[in-house]
Amino acid sequence: MGKRSQEEKFQEKKSREKKIQENTIIMESYLQTVFRRFKKHRLAMVSLIVLGILCVLAILAPVIAPYDPNAIVGDFGAAPTKEFWLGTDQIGKDVLSRLLYGMRVSLLVGVLATLISTVIGVVLGLLAGYFGGIIDMVIMRITDIVMSFPYMLLVLVAAAIFRPGMWNMILILGFVDWPGIARMVRGNVLALRETNFIKGNIVAGMSVPHILFSEILPNTAAPILVYATSVLALSMLDEAALSFLGMGVQPPTASLGNMLNGAQSLTVLTNQPWLWIPPGLLIVILVTAINFVGDALRDALDPKA
Amino acid sequence: MNNIPLIQVENLKKYYPQKGGIITHITGYTKAADGVSFSIQKGETLGLVGESGSGKSTVGRLLVGLESPTEGSVLYKGKALSEMKKREQKEIRTDLQMVFQDPYSSLNPRKHIYEILAQPMLYHKISTKDTLEQDIVKLLDMVGLSKSVLGRYPHEFSGGQRQRIGIAKALSLNPEFLVCDEPVSALDVSIQAQILNLLKSLQKELNLTLLFVGHGLGAVHYVSDRIAVMYQGQIVEIGEAEKVFTSPAHPYTQALLQAIPGGDLEKMRNEHFTAGEMDK
Numbered sequence: 001m002g003k004r005s006q007e008e009k010f011q012e013k014k015s016r017e018k019k020i021q022e023n024t025i026i027m028e029s030y031l032q033t034v035f036r037r038f039k040k041h042r043l044a045m046v047s048l049i050v051l052g053i054l055c056v057l058a059i060l061a062p063v064i065a066p067y068d069p070n071a072i073v074g075d076f077g078a079a080p081t082k083e084f085w086l087g088t089d090q091i092g093k094d095v096l097s098r099l100l101y102g103m104r105v106s107l108l109v110g111v112l113a114t115l116i117s118t119v120i121g122v123v124l125g126l127l128a129g130y131f132g133g134i135i136d137m138v139i140m141r142i143t144d145i146v147m148s149f150p151y152m153l154l155v156l157v158a159a160a161i162f163r164p165g166m167w168n169m170i171l172i173l174g175f176v177d178w179p180g181i182a183r184m185v186r187g188n189v190l191a192l193r194e195t196n197f198i199k200g201n202i203v204a205g206m207s208v209p210h211i212l213f214s215e216i217l218p219n220t221a222a223p224i225l226v227y228a229t230s231v232l233a234l235s236m237l238d239e240a241a242l243s244f245l246g247m248g249v250q251p252p253t254a255s256l257g258n259m260l261n262g263a264q265s266l267t268v269l270t271n272q273p274w275l276w277i278p279p280g281l282l283i284v285i286l287v288t289a290i291n292f293v294g295d296a297l298r299d300a301l302d303p304k305a
Numbered sequence: 306m307n308n309i310p311l312i313q314v315e316n317l318k319k320y321y322p323q324k325g326g327i328i329t330h331i332t333g334y335t336k337a338a339d340g341v342s343f344s345i346q347k348g349e350t351l352g353l354v355g356e357s358g359s360g361k362s363t364v365g366r367l368l369v370g371l372e373s374p375t376e377g378s379v380l381y382k383g384k385a386l387s388e389m390k391k392r393e394q395k396e397i398r399t400d401l402q403m404v405f406q407d408p409y410s411s412l413n414p415r416k417h418i419y420e421i422l423a424q425p426m427l428y429h430k431i432s433t434k435d436t437l438e439q440d441i442v443k444l445l446d447m448v449g450l451s452k453s454v455l456g457r458y459p460h461e462f463s464g465g466q467r468q469r470i471g472i473a474k475a476l477s478l479n480p481e482f483l484v485c486d487e488p489v490s491a492l493d494v495s496i497q498a499q500i501l502n503l504l505k506s507l508q509k510e511l512n513l514t515l516l517f518v519g520h521g522l523g524a525v526h527y528v529s530d531r532i533a534v535m536y537q538g539q540i541v542e543i544g545e546a547e548k549v550f551t552s553p554a555h556p557y558t559q560a561l562l563q564a565i566p567g568g569d570l571e572k573m574r575n576e577h578f579t580a581g582e583m584d585k
Contacts (some may be wrong), residue, residue, distance in 0.1 A: 030415065110462075196411035203369050204399035204425040204478060214424070218415045301415075 030218070033206040037300035043297030047289035056106040056288065067094040069101040070252045080274050089262065098277050102254035107254070108285070109170050110236040116174025117235075118181055118228045125185025130193060140186070147179040156240070166255075169248050173235050181227055189219040221297045225284035229294030233287040240283070256283050277299050309383040311514045312368065312482055317341040319363050337363040339538035347481075350508060351531030352514040354522055354561065360388065360397035360538040362406075364517045365484040369403045380459075399429050402480035404504075406487040408467035409503045412459035416472055419455040425561050440477075447510075448473045448503060457537070463498035464514035472503065482514045489524055501527055522561055526550050530567075 057064065066085075067073045074088040081195060083086070086095035117267050128139040146154075162168045192198055193216070200209050240257025242248030249255040256279045263269070263276040318341075320334040337360040345351045355361045365373045368379055370386065375492040381397055389397070405411035413422055422441050432440040442452050443540060448469040451497040468488060475483060485504065489497040507529050508515055519525045525532060526546055533543040534555065542555040554558045 064502055073311060196407060197413045199371055200403065200405060200411055200474065201425070203401070203403045204397065204474075206425060206428055210424070210428065219413070232354040298343075 032299045034211050034297075038296055041292075041296035041299065044292045045269075047292040047296075050285065051293065052287045054103065054108065054282075054289075057094065057100060058107050061097075061100040061104050065094075065097040065100045067097045068161055069097040069254050071092065077272055077275075079272075086278050087272070090116065090268075095259075095274060095278065098254040098259060099282065100257075102256045102259050102279060103197070103282060103286075105166060105249055105253065105255040106239055106283075108172070109239045109249075110232045112170045113173035113235040113238075114228055114232040116171070118224065119175035120175070121178035121181025122185050122217070122224060124178070125182040125190055126216065128182070129186040129189025130208075130212055131189065132208050136186070139182070143179040143182050145228065151176065152241075155242060158245055159242065164242075164247045164250060166249050168252070169239065169242060173238055177231050177235065181224065181231070184223055184227060185220055188223065189216055192216050192219055201268065222301045225297045225301065226294050229297075232290050236283065236286065242282060306415065308346075310380075311349075311382060313344040313346040313380040313383070314364070314368070315342050315378050315380065317364065317367060317379065318360075318375045319360075319367060319372060320375045336360075336538045338367065341538070341540055342377075343533055343540060343543060345482075345514055345516065347514050348508075348512050348515055349531065350529045352525035353518045353535060354520060354525050355535035356520060356561070359535045359553070361518045361520075361535045362486055364535070365403070365516060368482075368516060369401045369484050370398075370493075371403075380395060399431070399478035400481045402475040402478055402483050403469070404472055404475050404483060404485045404488045407466050407491045408471050409491070410469060412474075413469045414459055417456055417458055421459075421470070422455075422474060422477055425474070429478060431478060441452040444473045444477055446508065447476065457547045458567045463496075464492045465499060468492060468496075469503065470498050472507070473501075476507070476511070480513070482516070483508075484516045484518065487520065488517075492519065497524065504528060519570060522550070532563065550562075 063118060070093065073090040073094055074084055074092050076088070077090050078084065078088045078091050078092075084094050084096065086099065089095055089098070120141055124139050124143070128136040153274040154176055158172045158176075159168065162172070198211060198215060201215055206215075236256070239248055240260060242257055243258035243263035249258055251258065260283075263272070268275055309509065311452060317338050318336070321334045322331045324330065324469070325332040339360070340515040341360075341364055343351065353361045353364060353371055363372065373387070378387055380386070381401070382564055386394070386395075386397075412418075419441070422444065423432075423437055426437065426440065427434070441455070445454065450469055450473070450568060454462070454466070454470070459470070462470065467582050472488075488504065489500050491550060492500060501524055504515070504517075508528075515528070517525055517528050529546045532546045532549040533540050534549065534553075534557065535541070536555075536557045542549060542553065542558050544554075549558060554563055
């Protein structure tokens with residue numbers, strides 16, 4: 001396989017060189033370049049497809065779920081049968097239906113919380129790194145304060161104040177996860193600001209938004225993406241933990257986390273594996289696939305690789 | 306010399322504070338530029354030489370506005386940059402451009418050459434969408450590159466080619482004045498001459514005014530009409546290139562001249578040249 005991919009690489013290089021020789025301008029956009037490189041990572045492509053299928057399943061949950069996830073439809077704690085593919089839980093709700101709805105909630109929490117924290121972190125990091133001085137000072141002290149609080153405690157207090165629930169949890173996780181990204185972005189911006197190409201753009205009189213978002217940001221995109229994928233995985237795990245503590249998704253609504261935590265006793269673990277293997281496996285698959293995609297993206301985003 | 310020089314520098318100072326102590330406070334200043342004055346006429350090339358740390362690059366950066374002076378002023382066409390209004394500053398912004406020392410870090414690694422060249426031109430409305438391709442091809446032609454470079458990324462080029470792109474980028478905004486901050490010192494010796502020749506011919510062709518910063522006296526002598534020698538933040542000698550090169554007045558210049566390796570020196574050396582003590 002290694003030999004073959006090498007051959008492909010060589011062929012591709014050859015055709016590119018030919019085009020260059022023919023004096024045609026190869027003008028693929030940055031995104032096209034990234035996607036061309038991304039496709040070379042087979043594992044990441046598989047992960048992307050798996051993620052895509054799972055997302056579609058999650059979005060279409062109301063259509064494909066065989067039962068109402070919150071309705072009691074069968075025996076208590078029955079093993080998988082033809083009727084209930086993944087069995088029923090202790091109070092007779094269909095596990096497959098709950099799994100589909102739970103994945104929906106978990107993905108929504110993970111994606112939105114990550115989006116919020118990434119946007120906050122990137123913007124604050126860019127501002128602190130580029131402008132320096134007092135702006136940097138204020139932003140970084142706030143970052144330090146948020147970082148120095150015991151994470152879980154902060155989330156619990158916030159959840160207690162704002163009433164537990166899915167939307168509040170998304171906001172809380174989003175507003176707690178950003179300091180890491182802000183610090184990383186700030187560090188990168190500090191280094192990039194001193195490079196000649198940024199100075200060249202300052203000399204060329206380009207606007208500050210252009211320099212920040214078109215010159216600096218793409219050059220820190222790779223670490224941001226990798227960090228964001230780990231935040232995505234972490235927020236899904238945090239959702240599970242919070243739901244367990246009663247401060248997250250409230251019981252009748254299913255989430256992968258509270259499904260797992262509903263199956264805590266030893267008897268369930270040994271005698272009713274259909275209650276914890278599917279949600280556990282799903283979390284593992286989601287987190288792993290997200291991480292693979294993140295890794296491949298980092299490589300694909302670097303034109304030198 | 307009745308007409309106003311394009312660039313006039315008056316008593317330019319740039320001090321960088323040094324911090325230290327247990328309770329951080331300013332303990333002293335690094336005087337990168339300490340009372341520098343000179344002027345450059347339109348179409349002239351002034352060479353600025355000196356050892357590392359002599360402040361020559363700082364002067365270059367002050368001229369294009371990358372740093373603001375501690376004291377003194379830079380006059381462009383007789384008008385002080387610091388006294389200009391925001392709008393005026395924006396207008397002359399494109400007139401003063403810079404070619405950087407290290408061609409490996411002076412181009413954004415994540416953009417292809419087309420974007421690198423096109424964005425500033427579009428932003429400053431120097432070119433429109435319709436004429437852009439023509440303008441860019443013309444620009445590449447000037448620096449001796451073909452159109453095929455446009456779709457490629459900076460890392461795909463050699464140092465010399467990158468420096469050509471860097472020059473094209475600086476020229477894309479139709480500048481009047483170009484600061485070349487050691488443009489050849491990071492390049493192979495075999496490439497250096499090519500880039501120097503390119504700069505020289507472009508200067509003639511476009512009637513550019515150049516400040517050529519360098520530590521190699523040979524290169525500076527080759528492109529410059531006049532040479533200024535900097536030492537510890539001050540200009541110790543300034544004059545016609547030939548004169549500075551053949552009969553240096555200041556001992557530091559003499560020491561610099563002695564540091565040129567190779568046979569060229571023998572031709573240029575004359576009887577005034579004494580073994581260089583560097584007592585100042």
